[in-house]
Amino acid sequence: MRFPRSSGILLHPTSLPGRYGIGDLGDEAHRFVDFLAGARQRLWQVLPLGPTGYGDSPYQCFSAFAGNPLLISPDRLIEDGLLTEADVRETPPFPAQQVDYGRVIPFKRDLLYRAARQFQSGANGTLREAFEDFCRAEAGWLDDFALFMALKDAHGGAVWSTWEIDIAQRRPGALQRWSTLLADAVFTHRFLQFLFFRQWLAVKRYANELGVRIIGDIPIFVAYDSADVWSHPDLFFLDDMGRQTVQAGVPPDGFSETGQLWGNPLYRWDVMARRNFDWWIDRFHAMFAQVDVLRLDHFIGFTRYWEVPASETTAVKGRWAPGPGAAIFHAVERALGKLPIIAEDLGVVTPQVEALRDQFEFPGMKIIQFAFTGADNPFLPHNYPRNCVVYTGTHDNDTSLGWFRTAPPRERDFAQRYLARNGNDVAWDFIRAAMSSVADTVVVPLQDVLGLDSEARMNYPGRPSGNWGWRFTSDRLAKPHGRRLREMVELYGRQATDTKRING
Numbered sequence: 001m002r003f004p005r006s007s008g009i010l011l012h013p014t015s016l017p018g019r020y021g022i023g024d025l026g027d028e029a030h031r032f033v034d035f036l037a038g039a040r041q042r043l044w045q046v047l048p049l050g051p052t053g054y055g056d057s058p059y060q061c062f063s064a065f066a067g068n069p070l071l072i073s074p075d076r077l078i079e080d081g082l083l084t085e086a087d088v089r090e091t092p093p094f095p096a097q098q099v100d101y102g103r104v105i106p107f108k109r110d111l112l113y114r115a116a117r118q119f120q121s122g123a124n125g126t127l128r129e130a131f132e133d134f135c136r137a138e139a140g141w142l143d144d145f146a147l148f149m150a151l152k153d154a155h156g157g158a159v160w161s162t163w164e165i166d167i168a169q170r171r172p173g174a175l176q177r178w179s180t181l182l183a184d185a186v187f188t189h190r191f192l193q194f195l196f197f198r199q200w201l202a203v204k205r206y207a208n209e210l211g212v213r214i215i216g217d218i219p220i221f222v223a224y225d226s227a228d229v230w231s232h233p234d235l236f237f238l239d240d241m242g243r244q245t246v247q248a249g250v251p252p253d254g255f256s257e258t259g260q261l262w263g264n265p266l267y268r269w270d271v272m273a274r275r276n277f278d279w280w281i282d283r284f285h286a287m288f289a290q291v292d293v294l295r296l297d298h299f300i301g302f303t304r305y306w307e308v309p310a311s312e313t314t315a316v317k318g319r320w321a322p323g324p325g326a327a328i329f330h331a332v333e334r335a336l337g338k339l340p341i342i343a344e345d346l347g348v349v350t351p352q353v354e355a356l357r358d359q360f361e362f363p364g365m366k367i368i369q370f371a372f373t374g375a376d377n378p379f380l381p382h383n384y385p386r387n388c389v390v391y392t393g394t395h396d397n398d399t400s401l402g403w404f405r406t407a408p409p410r411e412r413d414f415a416q417r418y419l420a421r422n423g424n425d426v427a428w429d430f431i432r433a434a435m436s437s438v439a440d441t442v443v444v445p446l447q448d449v450l451g452l453d454s455e456a457r458m459n460y461p462g463r464p465s466g467n468w469g470w471r472f473t474s475d476r477l478a479k480p481h482g483r484r485l486r487e488m489v490e491l492y493g494r495q496a497t498d499t500k501r502i503n504g
Contacts, residue, residue: 001338001340001341001360001361001362002361002363002386002387003340003363003389003440004042004440005441005494005495006041006043006441006442006495007043007488008036008045008212008213008442008444009036009041009043009044009443009444009446009449010391010394010443010444010446011045011046011446012047012468013029013046013071014071014471015472016029016471017096017471017472017473017474019091020094020104020108021091021092021100021108022094022104022471023071023099024072024073025071025072025076025196025199025200025202025203026074026075026199027073028474029073029203030203030206032044032477033206033207033212037211037212038486039482039485039489040486040490040494041212041485042211042212042494043212043213043214043215043293044212044214044215045214045217045295045443046214046216046217046291047059047217047395048061048217048218049067049071049216049290050064050065050066051063051066051067051068051069051149052070052468053223053225053226054223054225055464055468056101056465056467056468056469057467057468058217058468059297060223060264061222061223061226062145062149062152062226063141063145063226063228064219064222064228064283065138065145065282066141066142066193067196067290068196069109069192069193069196070104070108071196071199071200072112072196072199074087074088074108074111077111077112077115080127081118081123081124082118082119083115083118087111087114088111091107092107096471097470097472098470098471099468099471100469101469112195115195116188116191117188119191120184120187120188130194131190131194134193134194135190140282141227141286142193144227144231145189145193146187146190146193147178147179147186148160148226148227148230149227150182150188151167151178151182153185154178154185159225160229160230160242161241161242165241168230168242169242170230170231197290200290204290204292208292214293215291215293215294215342216290216291216294216295217294217295218295218297220296220302220305221248221264221267221298221301222265224247224265229265232279234268234271235268235272235279236265236267237265237267237268238265243310244265244310245309246307246308246310247264247308247309247310247312248263248264248266248307249263249306249308249315250306250315250348251306251315251318252315253348256461258315258316258462259306259314259315259318260315260461261313261314266305266307269324272324272328273324273327276331277324277328277332281332281335281336284336284339285335288336288339292340293340293341293342294341296341296342297344298344298347299343299356299364300345300347300348300350300353301323302323302324302325302328302329303322303323303325303350303352303353303356304320304322304323304350304352305320305321305323306318306320306321307320307321325352325356326359329356341360341362342364342441343362343365345357345364346367363388363389363440363441364387365388365389365390365391365394366384366388366389366390366391366439367379367391367392367394367397368381368390368392368393368400368433368434369392369393369397369400371415371418372411372412372414372415372418373411373414374414380418381434381437381439384437384438384439385438385439386439387440388439388441389440389442389443390434390439390441390442390443391442391444391445392427392431392445392448395458396458396461397457398454399427399445399456399457400426400430400448401426401448401453401454402452402453402454402456402457405453405454406454419432427448427449427452428448430448431488435488435489435492436488442494445458447470449477449481449485450476450477450481456470456472457470458470
């Protein structure tokens with residue numbers, strides 16, 4: 001599917017400014033949309049929006065369907081009459097430029113549970129019908145997720161496979177008994193999902209009204225400690241006790257000499273195929289209710305994936321195993337029609353990956369930071385096809401300024417000669433190279449718009465903790481940034497008005 005010529009910004013909502021220690025879906029999210037619209041940016045790309053678990057990573061969520069309650073805006077809850085100004089009066093002095101998850105999580109959880117109790121006791125009865133409608137509409141995933149989270153709370157956060165065997169294996173009597181025992185907690189988790197989607201869809205509507213479309217992110221794999229695996233163990237390679245037998249990762253590459261051991265359980269694609277990929281169809285359907293476009297993370301895994309024994313501590317001793325190929329996308333198209341999907345085709349790109357991507361006309365990704373090794377490098381702008389999405393860098397890369405300051409001298413020299421610039425404003429040099437290219441779509445991390453160094457990096461692949469914390473402050477994003485972006489949109493014809501081509 002060809003996308004209209006346009007550009008946008010990559011920014012996860014956790015990075016938004018605000019007083020509550022983490023970005024949320026309140027006023028600052030709407031102000032960011034205003035900035036995008038004023039800068040004539042037509043895209044806002046986010047990372048996965050699910051409830052984060054291990055390492056606070058949005059790529060390791062407790063559910064592939066649920067939203068992250070940490071993104072719920074307390075200010076909106078005050079407007080809803082579910083919290084009071086007194087509830088937030090003693091908000092701790094959180095750092096403004098970093099998420100301190102260890103302090104934010106208990107603080108936000110206390111506020112959110114308080115709001116749920118208020119609602120349960122009768123506050124804002126006007127929301128009752130909407131909440132009940134939400135619970136009915138989303139029951140297919142919501143019921144299992146709410147019980148799963150209540151059970152985790154009751155077991156001190158322990159991994160589901162360590163629970164009592166009857167509930168770990170979802171025996172009917174245990175499900176009924178625990179559902180009754182934890183009824184209040186189950187209600188709370190349902191209600192928090194209602195609040196998340198109410199606020200997020202309000203942000204999305206506002207963005208769409210201003211001509212901004214949301215690009216979401218769908219990880220190919222799910223977390224082992226998730227409602228998805230607990231409620232669908234037959235879809236994954238697990239032993240009789242529910243433990244993983246193999247795990248996902250990628251082999252050694254430019255990011256890591258020992259590869260990346262992700263630890264995710266691997267799908268039984270044969271079982272999914274016999275069920276006509278119904279779980280995946282449900283997943284795509286749910287995601288496209290939340291966003292307008294989807295970036296499909298680790299697209300190469302649909303042709304083949306790196307399978308590592310569960311006992312390994314690095315990804316070195318793995319093997320390639322076949323993915324589902326075109327069959328899954330045929331099934332999804334039959335059920336949902338042709339969808340606007342971006343294929344994250346980075347890594348070991350084989351002819352089979354390219355053929356699968358091109359068969360469905362998914363645009364692939366180009367990263368300018370990867371480009372400066374020689375004239376034949378496919379990441380150089382003069383080698384781009386039109387049907388691709390070019391990034392200066394992604395959430396897994398250093399900022400462009402950080403890259404330039406640490407890159408091998410040969411690559412720095414090539415970049416300066418290729419761009420005909422001295423490197424004093426390298427992030428914007430990269431932005432201009434992307435914007436002026438033939439690529440239909442350009443997405444720039446906000447860190448590069450702000451010209452920030454490595455301290456603003458979002459993620460270090462392979463590092464188990466200390467990621468996903470970067471935030472910007474409201475004074476950082478100023479009118480001159482919007483003017484520079486707007487000028488490039490006008491200079492290079494990225495004034496997309498044809499939304500039909502991308503929205504079907």
